[in-house]
Every structure is written in structure tokens, then in C-alpha cells.
Amino acid sequence: MATATAPATDTHHDAHDPHATNTGISNNKLAMWLFLSTECLLFGALISTYLIYKTRGSGEVLPTDLFDIPFTSVSSFVLLMSSLTMVLALSAFGRNDLDRGKAWLLVTAMLGAVFMGGQAYEFTAFYEEGLGYTTNPAASAFYTLTGFHGAHVSIGIIMLMSLWVAANQGKLTGKNSETVEIVGLYWHFVDLVWIFIFTVIYLIPPE
Amino acid sequence: MSETTEAAVETHDDHHPSDWEYIKVAIILAAVTAAEVATYFESVFTFFETRWILLTSLFTMMIFKGWLVTRVFMHLKQDKPVLQQSFFAGVLLATAVYVVALLAFNVFG
Amino acid sequence: MAIIEEPLALTSGEQHAERPLGVLTRPQANGSWKDWVSTVDHKKIGIMYGVAAMFFFLLGGLEALLIRTQLAFPESGFLSADVYNQIFTMHGVTMIFLFVMPFAAAFANYLIPLQIGARDVAFPRLNALSFWVWLSGAIFLNTSWIVGGGGADCGWFCYSPNSGITFSPTNGVDFYAIGLLITGIASLVSAVNLAVTCLNMRAPGMSLFRMPVLTWMLLVTQFLLAFALPVITVALLLLLFDRQFDSQFFDPEAGADPLLWQHLFWIFGHPEVYIIILPSFGIISEVIPAFSRKPIFGYSFMVFSGIAIGFMGWGVWAHHMFVSGIGPISVFAFSMATMFIAVPTGVKILNWLATMWGGKLNFSTAMLFAVGTVTMFTIGGLSGVTHSLAPADTQQTDTYYIVAHFHYVIFGGGVLGLFAGVYFWWPKVFGHLLDERRGKIHFWAMLIGFNLTFGPMHVLGLQGMSRRINTYSSGFGFEFWNLVATIGSYILGASVLYFLWNVYMSKKDAPNLPAPGPDPWDARSLEWSIPSPTPEHNFDEIPVIESQDDWWFRKYNIEDDGSVVRISSAEDAAQKGDAVGVHLPSPSFWPLVLAIGLPLIGYGLIFNLWLCVVGGLLTGGAIYAWVLEPVDDPDAGAHGHDDHHDGGDPDGELATVGAAGDDTEGEG
Structure with a gap:
């Protein structure tokens, strides 16, 4: 087992290349991907909790009674399109087209904000229909799940706006477009979670 | 795993799809979303009243959407x-x- | 959490010798407290983890002695039932989250970069953050004794609905939930950081399958942590929301299912067992070869069985719940899975034995602890397999048999292994050996005390003595073995104090003894190729790795006839530690500031929401200050950036902008 072999491959690191890692992926990007994979377990637990509790209302109103599918479809569509604008922002930064990159960042953040507005409206409407956070296990699970997703979107908006400010200050250019890519990964992941939630929570009707 | 990836360090392929390709993918995503929402209108598309058809179609479309987003928008295809x-x-x-x-x-x- | 920092330049010292950089103006080991609170050096962070964990070991040990004192005699009134509940809960929580995990983290922090030939971890500031956040959570958790109306009283597993306000009206459980959330953030950040380090920061030629077994086991542990912690995070948040905001997750009257908590807790809880045990397995996989004068037997089997344990650890959680009514199919499936997970563990035990077989054994203290680990863990493992038989488990559940089993696994398998590591790496970390004679006394006292404490619990459990009950009646035959266990626990406690005495005396004697040199044990992995104690910059020159056990092959050659010939002394082969101008990241105060904000948010949730605002501002402000602070201190060296960025782009600051939010997100 311990026979000395020639140096594995040509892995002489160039210290001047920030990508000179064993995997060829920057630490930052690898860390973000690992983080996102752990987030799957987080959202999985919240989604499972809702699925276990979705019919548990002891005679009171349930979230499934109140879903407004056309409305949620629109806000889902908005979030989906924000993924497009995010990737267009990255593409623009990659070309060092800063003006366009900044504009797409702003549009992405705004689409995210529209989605959050939709969630605020949905929560308010549900509350007025008698579904409070403490009404029953189904309600608690629904608000916690979608609220968690909303918190993720909000953090994404803060990150996008921080990028936008940095780009305006000239700190964000084509050279560090990987930063945009990494924030983008987060943003797409949040969209991905919503794709799942939209189907599993909203579209699948109760039996 | 490490041997192959280490060997690949030299080949820098950071070349991402063009904007037009992203837009095409977004159009596909939008179309699939529309199809998903269509299942809600069971009175129009009556075959969705059969539960296994509904569930199979919904999960297929969901996985397809997720696959597109990770492959294209998150660049797993190139990375x-x-x-x-x-x-x-x-x-x-x-x-x-x-x-x-x-x-x-x-x-x- | 994905705070973005630049990879450390893996350059040799010589290349930068003409351009001394920031690090040299950094305070270096001048003893100032600022050195420690602002450090981003993985070695100092590792030491701080170790010291703090040892403090909590004493605290948890004190709680254990209180438990044993109460149970020494039947119908004792030493502790009330209520206090007893708090003590055994906090004993478990402290030992698992505040001792074993951070003590393993101490080894992970200190040794991973050294064993893979790196100058630091992938994200040095995040590493500091992990430590401070963990410490702030640990302190927060224990302040419930003072301001929370007592400790949590629901057991470390904190089953609902016992954890609800109805049955646990003090704030103890709130402190439990928030404290573990905070320490969970620390562990998650640390897990991602160290996993990236293992994957990305290896020296040239150090392919994954040339990494030492310890680094492999720690890598598997980081993945387990990364995937298990989000689950307990959700469970704790639901519990906290129930208690603070009246949500209905665990209230059976409202239709909630108490089993939800049990599932979430054990989906985390069983991988947690392997999070505790795998670092110890890794440590003895380094110690046993060194003192057997043989390479580890079946390296790839060791690695793959570790990975297999990591995977299978996810499929056995419900064996903690056999009596909760999960149904015959679940019981059957989880029984089978539990039996199978014994296989990779058995492979490991076999390989350790085969490593020792035919070796020139040297029973140093570290080796004694390692052999103790193997034997004690085997006992714990065997009693564990008896739980996979659901009918037998039904008899044993909630008896002292279970207590005996998991202490043989966690103390016998985990803690003894960690002590093996303490004796083994002490000279590398502190530059002097721990006294061997006292060490051996420590070992035997600990082993005897441990077996006297937990061995009798097998008998008590099979006799039917319930755990978690504050007393027992006389006349059931419990008296004798309980008294033996209590005497054993005092011997165990004394052995720990004797260890501290050994630490103190060894330090005092060190100046009169010869220095241990870089490689006192004639060991095999890279950390022994550099001076003791480890220089600030680790490696003068990043080594190019040509084989497994590369360092050993720099000292020895295997001739054609199979005989081993020494080709170099360790002193000659080792690096000198005298490189100058090595580029290292600059220290930062922001990890500490950020960490102080989190417990304030915690207190705010319990007592006054305005405190949340203060804590939130502190945390948020620290995140932005962190982002805007260059990774390299610009005052410390004018050319800091150019060092590893063509064109000196300022991305160190900028890149972090994006990730800033992730940290806040960890707070839930």
C-alpha cells in the first residue's frame, strides 16, 4: 500500500490563481454549495412537518381551505422570473457590462420584493379568514414553512441590494463576478425550494 | 474522485450559456408552470381528476423544473x-x- | 455563513522572503489577551476549543457526581426530584454539546490543516466565528441556572409534551432551545469550513486517499454535522415557537403529534452519535499505528467503513423509538438497519487489532487510552446490538441498561479516544510531553472508575431500575450496585483532577527536561514534520506528498528484501520552522462581536424583545463591519493584496457582501 508513487498529477498550485484549489472550485463557491445542500435538510424538515399536520385542525379552518391558487401562481411566476433576471445579471457582470448588471440586480431584488408583498398579502388574507398562527397545528406549520422561505427571500434581497450598492461604489466589477454567481446560487436555491413548495403544498389538492 | 478533479484543474471552462439560452430556458419554465397551474382547473382538464395522473404529472413537472434551474441557472451543467x-x-x-x-x-x- | 474569504496562498516561505507581509507585525505569542480574542489562527482556536471544552467537562462531571451522590443510597433526599431532573438534563446536554463535540472540534481545528499540509483552514475568520459563537451559546445555556429559574428539566432529548410550558414552566427549556440553536450555528459554520478545507486546501500530491485516517474521519464527521444540524435546528425552532409564540406543534390537545419531535430529534440524534464517535476512531487510528510501528491495517477499509457508518447512521434513528408505537413495519426495518450498522464498526475494530498484530507494541499512555477505547467501545457496541432486537429493547428501554450502553459508547469509545489524542499530540501543541508515569496512573484510575461506574448499571438495568427517576426504594436489590457505581464515579472524578494535576506538573517540569523534538513518537503523518510547538505559519514550505504516510517515508526506506532502513533522523528530515514573511490572514475582532450579539437576541426572546433589537444590531453591524474589513490588514503590509491577486482586486471585502446575509439567516 505504501509504495511511493510519482506526484499524483500536475497539481503544482499557482499561488496567483485564486482558483488554485484541489477541486478547481473556489472555496467560496464550494462552501455555498455545501451550505445549500444542508438547507435541503432544513426545508425538508419544515415541509414534512406541514405534510404531517396539514389536516390537523380539529374542526377549524385549514390552510388548504384558503389557498388562492391563481394568486399564488402569479407570485410563483414572479419568483421564477427573478431567477432569469439573476442569471442575466451574472451574465452581464461576466461580460463586465456593469450598467446592465446593476440593472438586472435591481430588477431581481424588486421581483423578490413583489413576491414578498404577495406573501404579506396572503398572510393577511388568511388571518382575516380566521387562520391565525396559533389556530391549529396546520396553521402553525404552514406559516412557519412559508415564513422561513420568506425569510430566505428577504435575506436574498438584502444581499442583492448590498451587491448593487457595492457595484455603484465600484467595488463590484467583472473581476469578482463570482460574488454575483454565489449570491445567485443562493437566490436560485430559494426559487428551487419554492418550486417544490408550490407543487407539494399548494397544487396537490387534499384527497 | 480527487484524481480526476485534480487533473481537471488546468482546464478552465468558465464559459456560460448566452443570454438567449437563459431566456429560452425561462420560457420553458414558464410554460411548465402554466401547465402545472392548469391541473388546478380540473373541470377543464378532466383527466387530472384521476389522482395518480395528477400526482405523476405534477411531480414530473416539478422535477423537470428543478432540474432545469440547477443545470442551467446554477450552471451545474458546466461546473x-x-x-x-x-x-x-x-x-x-x-x-x-x-x-x-x-x-x-x-x-x- | 458563506462569508467569502480568499484561499490562503499555498506558497513556500522563500518566495515571499523578500517581501515581509502583514503577519510579522501581528502580535505573536506575546501573551496579550488581544492575541487570543482576535486570532484567526486555527491552532489558537483549537486550543481555545480544548480549554473551554475541558471547563465544561468539569462542570458536566460535577453534575454527574451530584446525580451519583443522590443515587448512592435508596430514598435519598440529597436532591429534590425537580433539581434532579435539571441536573441530569444539563449533565447530558453539557457533556454532549459542550464537551465531546467541541473537544473533537479542538482536534479538527488543530490537526486538519496540519495533516493535509495547509497553512490554515479555508475560512480563518469563520473559524474564529465558530468558536466564539459556540462559546457564547455554551455560556448562554448555563446562565439559565442563574436567570432562567433553573436548568432545562426535560432530559437532553427533551421529549414533547414534557418540554411544553405546561410541564416545564421555568425558562430552562427556552435556554436549552436557544442555547443549542446558537451552538448549532457554530457547528454548522465550522462543518462547512472544515469540509471545504479538506476538499480544497490539500498540499500538492495529497490526494483524498492519501489523507490520514483521522482527517478522513473528521471529514465524514463534518458532513454528518452539516446534514444533521439543520434537522435539530428545525425541531428546536418549533419548540421555541411553541413556548414563546403559542404555536401548536407539540400540543396533543390541539391535534399535534408528540412523535414529530421524537422523529426530528433522533434523525439528528443518531448521526450525532457518530459525530461523537468518529473523531475518536480517527484519533486512535493514528495512535495505534504509531505505537505498533506498523502502518494502519487496511487503510481503504478504514476509510470506507467510516463513510459507510456516516451513511448508515441516517437509517437507524427509529431504534430509539421502538416503544413509542411506530408500528411493526418501522420496527422491523429499523431493527435490520441497526444490525447492519454493526458491520462497518466491526471492520474498524478488526483493523485496529490487525494493526497491532505482530507489531512492536509500545504501551505509552496514548496507546493505553487507544487500546482502552477499542475494548470499552466493543463492550458498548455489543450492548448496542442487543437493542436492535426490538423485543429485548422493549424490556431495556428507560432502564439503566441503556445508560450503561451509551456511556460505554460515548465515554468508553469517545472520551477515552479523545484522551489518547491529548497525550499523543500534547508535545506538538505545547512543546513538551505530558508525564508518562502520571499519565499511566491517570489512565488506570479513569478506566477503573469508568468501569465501576457504568459496569454495574448493566446489572441494575436488567434488574429493572428505571433511569431518570430521582430515587429508588430499598429492598429491590438495587442498593449494592448503586453504591458501587457511586464509588466508581468518584474515582472517575478524581482521575480527571489527576489529569489536570499532570498537566500542571508537566508544564512545571518541562524546562528541566529535554525538548520532545518535532517527532517524539516516530509517527507517520505530516504534523510531525514540523517543529513542536507548531510554528505560527505551520509549514516553512508546503510539502509535496508522494505517498500515504509521506512523512514516514522521509525517515525510512523499505529495501527490496522488505527490511526497513532508517534513512534520516526526524530532526534532519523535519522542517525548521524558521521561514519568514509567510503570508497569513490578519486577526479580526468581528467574529467575537458577532458572537456576542447572538445570546443577546436569545435573552431578548425570553425576557424583553428590545434586547433582540440590541443583539440584532450588534450582529448585523458586525456582519457588515466584517464584510468591509479587508481580509488582509492594509496597515500591516502595503502589498497584502497583490500577494495573491493579480491586479490586486479588492474582492476580499466585496465578495463577502453577498454572504453577509447568510449569517443572519442562521439565527432563524
């Missing part, structure tokens, strides 16, 4: 396989563990 492996490790682990947990709660009837 090093280790990213895809670590991410899908999380996805598959979460799916397996929670499906077993839900089975224990008889969620699937």
Missing part, C-alpha cells in the same frame, strides 16, 4: 461534478430520510 455530487447528496438524503419519516406517520394513506 465541476463535485458540486453536483455534494448538492444532490443533500437532496437525496433529505428525500430519503423524510419520506421514511412521513411513511412512519402514514402521511401517504
